[in-house]
Amino acid sequence: MVELEEAHMSALNVIDLRTHGRGPYSLCIAPGECVSLRGDSGSGKSLLLRAIADLDPHDGQVLLDAISRTQFTAPQWRKQVALLPAESQWWQDEVGAHFPAEKCPWLEPLGFDAETMRWQVSRLSSGEKQRLALARILMNKPRILLLDEPTASLDNDNVLAVEKLIEKYRCDTATAVLWVSHDAQQAARVGDRHLQLTTDGIREYTT
Amino acid sequence: MITLSTVDLSLAAGLVLAMAALSWRMQLGLSGQLLIAGTRTVVQLLLIGLVLKALFANVDLLWVTGISLVMLLAAGREVMARQQRRFTGWWGFGMGTGAMFISSFAITVLALTTMVATDPWYDPQYAVPLLGMLLGNTMSGIALALDRLTTTAWQQRAIIEQRLMLGATRLDAIAEIRREAMRSGMMPIINSMAAAGLVSLPGMMTGQILAGSPPLEAVKYQILIMFLISAGTGFGVTAALWLASKRLFDDRHRLRLDKLTGPRS
Numbered sequence: 059m060v061e062l063e064e065a066h067m068s069a070l071n072v073i074d075l076r077t078h079g080r081g082p083y084s085l086c087i088a089p090g091e092c093v094s095l096r097g098d099s100g101s102g103k104s105l106l107l108r109a110i111a112d113l114d115p116h117d118g119q120v121l122l123d124a125i126s127r128t129q130f131t132a133p134q135w136r137k138q139v140a141l142l143p144a145e146s147q148w149w150q151d152e153v154g155a156h157f158p159a160e161k162c163p164w165l166e167p168l169g170f171d172a173e174t175m176r177w178q179v180s181r182l183s184s185g186e187k188q189r190l191a192l193a194r195i196l197m198n199k200p201r202i203l204l205l206d207e208p209t210a211s212l213d214n215d216n217v218l219a220v221e222k223l224i225e226k227y228r229c230d231t232a233t234a235v236l237w238v239s240h241d242a243q244q245a246a247r248v249g250d251r252h253l254q255l256t257t258d259g260i261r262e263y264t265t
Numbered sequence: 266m267i268t269l270s271t272v273d274l275s276l277a278a279g280l281v282l283a284m285a286a287l288s289w290r291m292q293l294g295l296s297g298q299l300l301i302a303g304t305r306t307v308v309q310l311l312l313i314g315l316v317l318k319a320l321f322a323n324v325d326l327l328w329v330t331g332i333s334l335v336m337l338l339a340a341g342r343e344v345m346a347r348q349q350r351r352f353t354g355w356w357g358f359g360m361g362t363g364a365m366f367i368s369s370f371a372i373t374v375l376a377l378t379t380m381v382a383t384d385p386w387y388d389p390q391y392a393v394p395l396l397g398m399l400l401g402n403t404m405s406g407i408a409l410a411l412d413r414l415t416t417t418a419w420q421q422r423a424i425i426e427q428r429l430m431l432g433a434t435r436l437d438a439i440a441e442i443r444r445e446a447m448r449s450g451m452m453p454i455i456n457s458m459a460a461a462g463l464v465s466l467p468g469m470m471t472g473q474i475l476a477g478s479p480p481l482e483a484v485k486y487q488i489l490i491m492f493l494i495s496a497g498t499g500f501g502v503t504a505a506l507w508l509a510s511k512r513l514f515d516d517r518h519r520l521r522l523d524k525l526t527g528p529r530s
Contacts (some may be wrong), residue, residue, distance in 0.1 A: 137432035
């Protein structure tokens with residue numbers, strides 16, 4: 059009964075998820091909550107995020123606001139349950155061609171301006187790509203953010219800018235965030251709760 | 266019509282032998298392949314000559330259907346053999362073969378019943394060469410297009426998945442790659458239509474003229490054939506790419522490269 063209650067309250071609810079021979083993983087995140095996730099390299103953090111975003115075949119259930127994923131088409135699901143991968147991809151010449159609209163409210167808080175839309179992708183640094191990828195995924199107005207080391211190639215100022223933007227977006231829209239980070243200090247800074255991933259499950263820990 | 270004697274053919278064979286000898290001297294490593302291919306040409310063409318002779322002697326729908334199927338299966342095998350990464354299981358063969366069957370057979374039957382209007386419509390003297398030309402060209406187009414689609418999808422898997430993550434459908438995520446594959450499948454026939462008569466005299470027309478047909482009759486046949494080939498290749502490539510790009514994903518719009526085999530060594 060308690061579990062049912064919890065599931066009902068959750069924005070994201072993962073039940074007995076198995077992917078690539080790992081798991082079962084279960085976790086839930088409340089609306090507006092940020093949960094940090096850590097694990098040794100190779101423990102399957104990225105695979106877990108990919109499975110939640112429905113990019114890999116898997117067993118188990120995933121619910122968004124208590125509605126099963128099977129009720130959504132896959133593209134609908136991925137717009138709401140947004141995965142920001144560690145390395146973003148850009149396939150057009152200009153930055154703006156990757157955005158669904160000309161105007162993007164997230165450029166300025168990340169240190170860009172409207173002119174950025176006309177920049178050549180080939181001249182972006184890895185840090186710029188990472189920040190622009192965040193702006194791009196927020197354009198879908200996701201309900202869930204799955205962040206795979208979103209500040210890995212950023213300097214300190216930009217790390218803080220990204221953390222601030224994600225917090226603002228999360229609080230304004232009651233979005234649930236699952237944040238993979240190697241940095242223990244960052245995890246303590248951004249996370250309301252903290253999860254540790256092993257090959258056979260997830261356990262909560264306190265800092 | 267001037268018939269060729271054994272001596273005439275031996276002279277031509279002598280040229281190939283000379284080329285093989287030159288290649289051997291220059292250590293090009295081609296002489297073996299050249300000789301084997303030359304031998305295959307002689308044997309295969311003599312065999313098909315005998316088959317056609319028998320076929321023409323007793324016109325029978327069953328026989329025509331039989332040889333058509335043999336040709337189709339051979340073309341299907343050829344498409345499969347030309348793929349760097351092909352689909353696993355039955356699909357690797359079935360996809361190209363199915364697409365060729367739909368386009369080549371439909372267009373051949375259409376041409377035989379309406380444009381050429383032979384009697385009976387399956388008269389092997391027309392049906393077999395017509396189908397052969399259509400199959401041969403459709404085969405090249407489909408092989409090129411499928412190979413382009415699967416190798417590009419493999420190389421650009423990260424981009425395709427990025428687009429899926431942003432909420433693109435499987436069709437959107439692979440649209441550009443599919444368009445490129447379509448272009449590479451259609452390019453040979455478009456090029457040969459554009460160059461026909463200026464750069465090259467098409468083989469079939471040349472053959473008819475050598476056999477004594479009036480040039481304008483040969484030209485009309487060649488135009489018909491080229492139009493049939495371009496339509497057949499176009500429909501065949503479209504069908505094959507449609508099947509293949511669906512097959513690269515599953516119904517949850519996930520890129521499933523595990524449905525492809527590893528690279529051919």
